Amino acid sequence: MTDRRHVLATAGAVTAALLVAACSDSSPSALRPKGRGADRIAGLWWFLLWVSAAVFAVVVVLLAVALLRRRRTKPEGEGRSLALVIGGGVVVPALVLPVVFVLTARTMAESSDRQRAARMDVEVVGHRWWWEVRYAGGAVTANEIHIPTGEPVRLTLRSVDINHSLWVPELQGKTDLVPGYTNVMWLEARAAGVYRGQCAEFCGVQHAHMAFVVVADPPDRFAAWLDNARRPAASPPDAHLLAGQLAFLRNPCVGCHTIRGTDATATIGPDLTHFASRSSIGAGTIPNNAGNLAGWIENAQEAKPGSLMPPMSLDAADLQAILDYLESLR
Numbered sequence: 491m492t493d494r495r496h497v498l499a500t501a502g503a504v505t506a507a508l509l510v511a512a513c514s515d516s517s518p519s520a521l522r523p524k525g526r527g528a529d530r531i532a533g534l535w536w537f538l539l540w541v542s543a544a545v546f547a548v549v550v551v552l553l554a555v556a557l558l559r560r561r562r563t564k565p566e567g568e569g570r571s572l573a574l575v576i577g578g579g580v581v582v583p584a585l586v587l588p589v590v591f592v593l594t595a596r597t598m599a600e601s602s603d604r605q606r607a608a609r610m611d612v613e614v615v616g617h618r619w620w621w622e623v624r625y626a627g628g629a630v631t632a633n634e635i636h637i638p639t640g641e642p643v644r645l646t647l648r649s650v651d652i653n654h655s656l657w658v659p660e661l662q663g664k665t666d667l668v669p670g671y672t673n674v675m676w677l678e679a680r681a682a683g684v685y686r687g688q689c690a691e692f693c694g695v696q697h698a699h700m701a702f703v704v705v706a707d708p709p710d711r712f713a714a715w716l717d718n719a720r721r722p723a724a725s726p727p728d729a730h731l732l733a734g735q736l737a738f739l740r741n742p743c744v745g746c747h748t749i750r751g752t753d754a755t756a757t758i759g760p761d762l763t764h765f766a767s768r769s770s771i772g773a774g775t776i777p778n779n780a781g782n783l784a785g786w787i788e789n790a791q792e793a794k795p796g797s798l799m800p801p802m803s804l805d806a807a808d809l810q811a812i813l814d815y816l817e818s819l820r
């Protein structure tokens with residue numbers, strides 16, 4: 491194969507792989523919307539795609555005609571070129587662009603209306619590289635945004651360090667989290683489910699491991715979740731778990747984390763009050779289970795290099811007790 495054919499074959503294979511990846515059902519896509527915000531965005535996207543495709547097709551046809559004619563005939567008068575320039579450069583944009591403008595403005599206005607209709611606010615704070623999620627009434631969690639289905643929920647977005655961007659493709663477009671500034675957006679899910687979200691603004695070495703999930707539940711289940719999330723951690727029911735709590739408070743863990751209901755009140759790392767109820771460790775980096783948690787505590791740098799969680803050297807009894815204690819915090 492010649493070099494050129496090789497390059498073409500590779501480009502073709504890469505394009506095909508990207509198309510398959512983009513169309514596969516396993517990845518969340520803004521073109522498979524599952525909520526009102528994303529519905530509107532997808533509708534606008536398809537409209538723009540078809541309009542652009544039509545304009546592109548007309549241009550390609552005209553270009554082909556011009557190229558073929560030029561070979562056969564000599565250049566003709568200026569009149570027809572001028573008509574084409576005015577037609578293609580002025581009349582067609584004057585017809586198409588106002589329609590696009592009006593549709594875009596209408597989508598934005600509908601989005602603002604829906605945001606105003608929200609009855610609940612959730613505060614989301616961006617950190618390198620995880621998400622702090624705060625509810626009225628004192629519930630604080632990390633890397634999971636719980637919402638009730640069928641109604642808009644307003645999110646106020648802040649950042650404590652650098653720019654991040656919150657994106658849940660199936661539910662809503664992205665909005666930036668900017669230090670020193672509060673942005674507002676809203677999320678709404680039609681049906682109960684778990685929707686993957688991702689930081690969409692490059693924010694350093696672990697940007698790719700700054701994921702989260704939106705957990706949408708029917709209103710009564712959501713209310714039960716919120717009720718539990720507002721409570722402080724349960725008192726350890728036995729001596730082993732109490733030893734775990736004391737080991738947590740005696741070791742450096744206490745310097746960064748909060749467990750509500752204990753003396754651990756630091757806010758550098760995620761609030762661990764209901765840690766065991768969360769699905770992942772390290773903002774979607776690894777599943778939350780005892781084995782992964784042990785590895786994470788001993789050396790989080792292995793799973794998430796550059797993370798602000800330092801390696802810990804705990805004695806074996808302390809580590810086991812802390813593991814059991816944390817995995818009991820539901």
Ligand code: CUA
Pocket residue numbers: 616619653654655689690691692693694697698700
């Ligand atoms: Cu945070 Cu990218």
